[in-house]
Amino acid sequence: MNLQLFARILVYISVVIVFISAIIALVYDKKYIKKPIIIVVVFTGLFFLIRAYLKEFFPFTDKLESFITLFWLICISAVYYINKFSNKEFSVLLFLAFLAGLGVFIFKDIIKYPPPYLRTIWYPLHVPASFLAYTFWFMAAIKSMFKSSTHHSNSAFISNLNRNAYMLFTFGMISGGIWGYLAWGAYFLWDPKLVWSLILWFYYGNLLHIDYIPSLKKYKRNFYIAGIFLILITFIGTGFFSRSIHRF
């Protein structure tokens, strides 16, 4: 068995574990699945190590790796914030990770050397920071879907997630801007991915203020749920259905 196939099998197993864990969290209790999710994190971490070794580069460059990166980051965040979620919320979060993980069954697994543009330190800083921000925003949206989000502590947790996500995304935007300047002489271009990143940045930056505007606070949940669509368009829509240079 070659290394590439071995790495893929690790993710196959991980995706199955996550699916079963999502059901266990829904039917029984999330306390039973912390260890299996840690195993998933380790397995997927090995997947990235193997691919980094084979590519001689950071493994976030194609469709398969992008989806598995999101899968991995959701699992890491799920373990870290396990006590902040109810069983139902945790189950939805794992189901989201499972959907991202399905990428391993859909996309072609090709080991390719990265093009010269990607060979910069700004790339591995830009991509994981942005993806982790997506993860936190997804978590905030899932938390908002359930009634418990109106409780003060949960509302504060949602704002906290947004603040962390916004900081990460801002860092992603700065590192992406520096990379853009060094590679294309521009920190911003009318590229669909860049426009949609700006949309997300303004949208969630705006939501940081919602707690200070009493008349709008009642719409907080709705704004976070609507945010899911913006993230999906930024992450998947521009990647598959636009003319973006960021197209997968």
Next chain:
Amino acid sequence: MNIRKIIEILGNKKAGFLLTMVMVLSLISGSLVMNMNVDIYPPFFEFDFKYFFYPVQPVHMWFYFLLIVSLAYSINLVFCVIEQFLLVKKIKNIEAKRWASILAHIAVIFALIAHLIEGSTVKSNYVEISKKPVSINGFGSFYAESIQEKFYPDGKLKDVIVNLKGQKADGTEFDKIMSYNNPVTFTAGIRTILIQQITSAGSSIVLKRNSDGKTLPLDYQGQIKTPEGLLRLAGIEKTKSGFWLVYLKHILKNSEEKSIYLTGSEDIKDACSLTQNKDYFLCRHMNIVIKNETYSFFKVIETPVIYALVKYNPGVHFILPAALLMCVSLILQMLSTQKKKPVL
């Protein structure tokens, strides 16, 4: 109405929230319009306002609306920052979180100014950089002293290292290394030369003496002395059929210049298509006489050529402080999240 009240109204948080949402909506509509009108909006085109105003078109409506909303948003943002400063003056122990927020808002103002400057002043064009010197207004003249390609084990391009030499617009000499993600910059980053692609092109020619077959090389920096003056290489191009067309300049002793075209193509029309000259006579120089010897075109030596983007963007001087302020804001925000108590 006192000044404080005016600041409060113009920096109103709710108005700011709604303006941001309107800006988000106009960006969404702009993204959709751009994606649906591929012929009007070329992929990956730069942030240039001139594109939207010369000429004014109904399809750009989303952009005009975005500009108006951005202006209102900027005014709100400026007054919001002023209001924050007034508040800070009142409080003795200011939390790091509050400073982080103020700095982040100032950073956004800087970023907006940077984009305004960039949008109204940016200039860019593409040039081919090879051993042949190229001159760009504001940049000076430069050429590639050496171009070194690096490859992966599978033969795909990994990087290109270019030793760029030349003279800046102010007359000072420069000798810099350029590669992918490592542009050559001038005027504190306002002017940049960036590698976009690498291709190959003719860099020098070899003439053949008809009598004995002896060869005579000639590149862009070199010259051949003739009884009448000097012969210099002025251009090498490929015809549609793939034949080389060499353009030579014969500088006579009385400073008069004569153009000479040499080609390996037997199809004169094909060769002449590149000279943009209908006078076929110019293309009939299949041979050239130097010191009573007849020379003909023998071959072209191909070397790598860099297809580079040359860009002028004064907005860089505002985006750098914006990025710096935002980074400081992020650090302060992280500190305040960890300590959860006033640190300032």
